[in-house]
Amino acid sequence: MHIKPFKDFKNDKIGVTGLVLILLLITTAILAPVIAPYDPWDYSAPAFQPPSGEHPLGTNDIGYDIYSELLWSLRTSILFGIAVAAIACTIGLVLGVSAALIGGMYDMIVMRIADALLAIPTIMILILIAAYFKPSTIVLVIALSLVLWQTTARGVRAQTLSLKTKLYVKAANNMGAPTSYTMHRHIMPELFPLYAMGFVTKARTAVFMEAGLSFLGIFDPTTKSLGIMMSYAMRYLYLDVWWNWLLPPVIALSLLIISLGFISYAIEEIFDPRLRRNNATPI
Amino acid sequence: MRNRAVKMVAAYLLTILFLLFLNFLLPRLLPGDAIIAMYSGHEMAMTEEVYEELVRMHGLDLPLHEQFLTYITQLAHGDLGYSYISNAPTAELIMGALPWTLLLVGTSFILSAIAGIVLGVESSWRRGGRFDRSLLTFMLLLDGIPSLALGIMALMIFCLHFGWFPSTGAMTPYSGAEGIGHIKDVLWHLVLPLATLTLSMIPGDYLLIRNSMMLTIREPYVLTARAKGIKKRRIKYLHAARNAILPFSTRIGIRIAYIITGALFIEKIFAYPGLGCLTYSAISNRDLPLMQGILTVSVLIVLLINIVVDMMYKKIDPRVENAY
Numbered sequence: 001m002h003i004k005p006f007k008d009f010k011n012d013k014i015g016v017t018g019l020v021l022i023l024l025l026i027t028t029a030i031l032a033p034v035i036a037p038y039d040p041w042d043y044s045a046p047a048f049q050p051p052s053g054e055h056p057l058g059t060n061d062i063g064y065d066i067y068s069e070l071l072w073s074l075r076t077s078i079l080f081g082i083a084v085a086a087i088a089c090t091i092g093l094v095l096g097v098s099a100a101l102i103g104g105m106y107d108m109i110v111m112r113i114a115d116a117l118l119a120i121p122t123i124m125i126l127i128l129i130a131a132y133f134k135p136s137t138i139v140l141v142i143a144l145s146l147v148l149w150q151t152t153a154r155g156v157r158a159q160t161l162s163l164k165t166k167l168y169v170k171a172a173n174n175m176g177a178p179t180s181y182t183m184h185r186h187i188m189p190e191l192f193p194l195y196a197m198g199f200v201t202k203a204r205t206a207v208f209m210e211a212g213l214s215f216l217g218i219f220d221p222t223t224k225s226l227g228i229m230m231s232y233a234m235r236y237l238y239l240d241v242w243w244n245w246l247l248p249p250v251i252a253l254s255l256l257i258i259s260l261g262f263i264s265y266a267i268e269e270i271f272d273p274r275l276r277r278n279n280a281t282p283i
Numbered sequence: 284m285r286n287r288a289v290k291m292v293a294a295y296l297l298t299i300l301f302l303l304f305l306n307f308l309l310p311r312l313l314p315g316d317a318i319i320a321m322y323s324g325h326e327m328a329m330t331e332e333v334y335e336e337l338v339r340m341h342g343l344d345l346p347l348h349e350q351f352l353t354y355i356t357q358l359a360h361g362d363l364g365y366s367y368i369s370n371a372p373t374a375e376l377i378m379g380a381l382p383w384t385l386l387l388v389g390t391s392f393i394l395s396a397i398a399g400i401v402l403g404v405e406s407s408w409r410r411g412g413r414f415d416r417s418l419l420t421f422m423l424l425l426d427g428i429p430s431l432a433l434g435i436m437a438l439m440i441f442c443l444h445f446g447w448f449p450s451t452g453a454m455t456p457y458s459g460a461e462g463i464g465h466i467k468d469v470l471w472h473l474v475l476p477l478a479t480l481t482l483s484m485i486p487g488d489y490l491l492i493r494n495s496m497m498l499t500i501r502e503p504y505v506l507t508a509r510a511k512g513i514k515k516r517r518i519k520y521l522h523a524a525r526n527a528i529l530p531f532s533t534r535i536g537i538r539i540a541y542i543i544t545g546a547l548f549i550e551k552i553f554a555y556p557g558l559g560c561l562t563y564s565a566i567s568n569r570d571l572p573l574m575q576g577i578l579t580v581s582v583l584i585v586l587l588i589n590i591v592v593d594m595m596y597k598k599i600d601p602r603v604e605n606a607y
Contacts, residue, residue: 014423108293115294116301121540121585123547124578127566128305131574208429212548215431216566230435234552242439250432258427265423265490 008270015266021259025252029075038065040072040224048236051244058244061236070248072224077207077256080141084206087145089198092152093191099153100160101179111157114150122147123209130218137223140213144206152198156191163187193271197264204260211253226253291593295586302582306575307354311347363576368568373576376561381580383453384557387473388546391480392539398481399488400531404524406489407496419493426486430545434479434552441475448475451554476553483545487538488531496527532599536589543581 009015028035037054038044042064049059057066095114099107122144129143163169163186172182213219214227221228226249233246342350357364363373402418409415428436442450449455454468499505500523508518543558550559558577565573 014420112290112293112297115290116297118537118540120298120301121543121581123544124562124581125305127562128574128578129309131566131569131571132309208431211429212431212544215548216551216563218566227431230431234435237439237443242443246435246439250435254428254432257429258424261423261427 009266012266012269014262015269018259018262018266021255022263025074025256025259026078028071029078032071032075036065036068036071038068040064040068041222044068048239048241057248058241060232060245066229066245066248069224069229070226070252073226073229073249074252074256076223076225077210077253080137080210081203081207081256081260083141084144084148084209085199085203087141088148088202088206089152089195091145092149092198093156093195095149096153096156097160097183097187097191100157100164107157110153114153117147117150120147123212126209126213127216127218130213137220140210140219144209148202148205151201152194155194155198159191159194160187163190193267197267197271200260200264200267204257204264207253207256207260288593291589295590298582298586302579306579307351310571311343311350358579363579364572366570366573366576368570369573373572376573377558377576377580380556380558380561383555384543384546384550384559387476387480387550387555387557388539388542390473391477391484391546392542394477395481395484395488395542396531398485400492400524400528402485403489403492404496404519404527407493407500407527408519410497418489422486422489425482426490428483430480430483431548431552433483434476434549437475437479438552448472453556472555476549476555480542480545480549483549484538484542487541491531491534492524492527495530496523499523499527502526529600532592532596535592536585539585539588543585 009019037056044055044059044063044065046059046063048061049055049063051058055065055067057070060066060069095110099110125147126140126143130140133139166186169182169186172186177185210219210225211227211230214223214225215231216227217231219225219228229249230246233242233249236242236245338344342353345353361374363377365371366373366376369376402422406415406418438450441447449472453472454465455472502523505518505523508522513522546557547559547562549555550557551563554560558581561573562577564570565577
């Protein structure tokens, strides 16, 4: 059966919804400095202003414009997600392929580390690391990437092992093609779905972790973050400001994670032929 | 089978090594001084005497291998260190919080697994139908709402707006209720944290079961069972689901790690006095010994559950016995 990823994706309503949503959110995040009406690090009006024409979502406890804060926080979340996803997937790809190609002791060590990582509550490790090293976004990006690579590595390794034994790869080898050639001609393209899938799911985890960790107070409190907004707004629940202060970051975070979830679901449907409805489609 | 056992033991050992690295080696490898790093957040006068006293107390004046030996011996005796912030042994603090977390996480795990399995089986049986499509969309939406957001929304709606449920704690303090009244009170406080944690876990279970069910209902033995005229419910749950559940049971360990993470936020939101709340206070007080203790305990719990699941796996899938 031949898979035409882009055409299939276009026909998948859930996937298209997710993609449109995420593109909208990313555009908003990129444009944040332009469309944010106020500087989110600066006092712009008296505290606890209700929403108005000048302040679409009102102001917070120290007079910052909530709408501007929201836009900048979205930017932080998306940047964090992309950075972690890119680093973690690359580590996973490199370790997975090398484990499959090198094999032996190296393979065993890499895979046992992957097994071990799977069962540890990642967030506890991040909390501890953040406590040792003091909150720094870069340290947390790296720490999170270092604990998220294993699912990709495992998938990539299994796929590479099975591809290695395929007739056309063997044929290329027998005709004297160097490993580097079979790698980029035959193996890498086949690994793309795994990479794409890993990227989206890891971005999703990273966005969630960023919000969660900043909600718990681990991040640098001067960065704008959805989690920090939530944790501050939670302190003023009794003032009845939750609908214009607490709710917006909650909705923004949910939309971001929902859209990534939709995309990963669509990718899985398209690339896992076993899940297709009509398995018998002719070429 | 032996191959599998060796692999698992290796993974467990690595996990424990990693834990030791995080708890023992990393603080000692940090650039600068461990004592300064540990106590820099606290308001105390760091005089020469205090500093030396602290160094001696933590045994940092001993050579590294002796420090390690002391650390391991203490750990083996259940001594997780001393929290100077709360002025209590870390183990004691953790043991006070652990039962609440176990109650919350355990109940939620069982409820979400049952709901996920039943909904997943029913959904895949009606694949492409209206029930399946609407449930799938709902689950994907629910899956997208992080436990953090779900908890905050539940708090806003049911505690603040309607005032139906209590917003903090695990029981009413000083109520003096005994017996049935006490149990009722505890359950009353459990409802919202449990509901949000369970709701956030269901979609994962559901999607997993739905996918694996979809593959099993195509198997010839399902067709045979239908041809024999066996009742639908029997085929669904005893023939197909029995096999579709396997990928679920291998992922129990991962799901436990997930659910502990979820509980961390839910407990903080509802001020439920479990490990999550304890972690939060450890973070805000920069209480490193307490954080290390919580990490140790949670990793050990996850490992223990994994070992139990591994031992039970033979029962769940008798084929693995002959597989190697």
